[in-house]
């Protein structure tokens with residue numbers, strides 16, 4: 001069988017990863033994005049934490065399993081890129097206000113064969129002496145790491161060029177042409193570009209593109225806030241997720257913090273959020289004095305009405321696929337492997353962890 005030509009709409013972390021997996025497998029790939037530079041959607045506003053500790057296996061065993069599955073795929077990818085995609089084993093510490101709750105979470109993960117460890121107050125203080133008031137217990141995940149969106153995008157771009165992928169940036173896809181239950185082309189600037197398969201990886205930008213094919217896809221925007229700040233926190237390392245802050249270091253004296261979106265996101269509410277974040281940094285960290293906000297950005301996470309990923313074939317259209325998921329950084333390589341197998345007709349070669357649903361099955 002000759003390799004099909006595949007058009008991918010959206011060059012965020014998901015579309016780029018899918019494009020890389022397909023191009024690496026010898027597929028002829030065209031990657032399109034409406035922005036001039038790839039990765040400037042929600043990918044650029046992401047905290048980029050690769051973890052499974054935030055997926056409680058008791059709440060959603062499937063989500064827990066597929067987030068764990070991502071680790072092996074990422075380590076294999078990092079080998080492809082000679083270790084330049086991310087720095088492994090940054091490690092993370094997660095705790096709540098309730099020590100019993102934290103311990104129970106660790107135990108539930110351990111019961112499912114996962115590896116977080118419970119640290120007591122003294123152990124925590126030794127590992128993170130820069131935290132003023134260590135919790136009684138925290139979950140320590142030695143294998144967690146973070147991705148820097150622009151670094152990852154740059155490496156994928158270079159690799160895709162080398163693999164001969166066609167990259168069309170600054171081009172808005174207006175429509176997907178479907179004839180006789182087959183996607184035959186995508187339309188930009190009123191012109192149709194023919195293709196054999198279409199993969200929609202355009203996050204919340206997929207909603208208008210998919211509207212003509214029915215509203216059963218259930219994709220919704222779930223906004224969150226990324227705050228970048230300057231601060232001196234001597235000795236800070238790792239990824240920290242406590243009741244007050246979810247924070248990691250970007251470079252010397254520069255940190256990012258992920259926050260929930262205020263219910264009513266006015267300019268004043270966002271300013272209040274920034275002020276509270278600054279106060280928290282001073283309260284939580286030793287030496288965290290005189291922090292300064294550099295930016296407050298809102299990113300629309302591509303969530304769904306049931307919280308499940310949208311990956312797989314669209315019902316009734318045999319060559320139209322979706323790759324839309326939150327948390328997209330964690331899931332990108334799992335989705336990419338699944339779609340590569342589907343596009344190449346190797347549907348049985350990779351068992352998709354249940355919980356990532358096939359639209360075809362979902363929509364029945």
Ligand SMILES: Cc1cc2nc3c(=O)[nH]c(=O)nc-3n(C[C@H](O)[C@H](O)[C@H](O)COP(=O)(O)OP(=O)(O)OC[C@H]3O[C@@H](n4cnc5c(N)ncnc54)[C@H](O)[C@@H]3O)c2cc1C
Nearest residue numbers: 010012014034041042043046049173205299327328329330
């Ligand atoms: C504050 C915050 C913290 C987060 N933290 C984490 C985390 O720790 N771990 C994690 O896994 N996830 C995290 N996320 C979520 C994560 O950022 C997203 O799930 C992920 O980036 C989604 O990637 P994507 O490629 O699907 O979307 P995008 O990056 O938005 O890519 C979609 C692309 O499609 C393009 N596009 C849209 N419509 C069209 C069109 N019609 N034609 C052409 N191009 C189009 C857009 O320009 C965009 O570049 C966080 C998000 C936020 C906001």
